[in-house]
Amino acid sequence: MSPGKPSRRIEPQRVYQLCLELLFIQPIIWRTILVPETMTLPKLDRVIQAAMGWYNSHLHAWRIDGRRYGVPDPEWNMPGELLDERKFTVGSVLGDHIDEFVYDYDFGDSWEHRVAVEKRLAADPERNAWPMCIAGANACPPEDVGGPPGYLDFVQAMHDPTHQDHLQMWRWNGGPFDPSAFSLNDANRAIRKLR
Known part of the structure; x- marks a missing residue:
């Protein structure tokens, strides 16, 4: 050129x-x-x-x-x-x-x-x-959530306020998540x- x-x-x-x-x-x-x-x-x-x-x-x-x-x-x-x-x-x-x-x-x-x-x-x-x-x-799943198994655990924790990891996942994600x-x-x- x-x-x-x-x-x-x-x-x-x-x-x-x-x-x-x-x-x-x-x-x-x-x-x-x-x-x-x-x-x-x-x-x-x-x-x-x-x-x-x-x-x-x-x-x-x-x-x-x-x-x-x-x-x-x-x-x-x-x-x-x-x-x-x-x-x-x-x-x-x-x-x-x-x-x-x-x-x-x-x-x-x-x-x-x-x-x-x-x-x-x-x-x-x-x-x-x-x-x-x-x-x-x-x-789309969040980055670094742990692949398909980690994503399923994440979704379960995010949607169950009584889940032991709910607050930790909420903070990690920076708020709610709608799959x-x-x-x-x-x-x-x-x-x-x-x-």
Whole structure:
């Protein structure tokens, strides 16, 4: 690119409709998002974080078609074990044939998300060529709550004022918690802040 010339953005031809489900929790915590094929995997990570309600304070990885993607670390990963996610776009890894994959977040708490490719849509710059959340249900668990078992204990303690850990959990969370809460507007506000 020559100095002074603006970079040319590649316009997406296709948009993926993805449904994310947080596994091992009932009722299901889910979001449906639209993302352009030109989005990189690190940017998809940020969109998922925003839509779900996570704070992106832990590592993540992708399991797609028998391959693992993430941010390679020579101290932790064997060479070739983890493909560098920064080199891949949503379209390059999902193409026409991938219908489902896994997004892992926080290797300590082990939040596993099943991601289904619901639709492959034509991109329309007036309607859907940017990331957005179009549906969802139930609140995202708090960060560092202890994975699915810790979250279930947390919800039980928060909703039973006689529970021995109620006050401690209330203070730790900074107030009440409604596991059925979800705001589409809040999810999209968080996604818009990423631009």
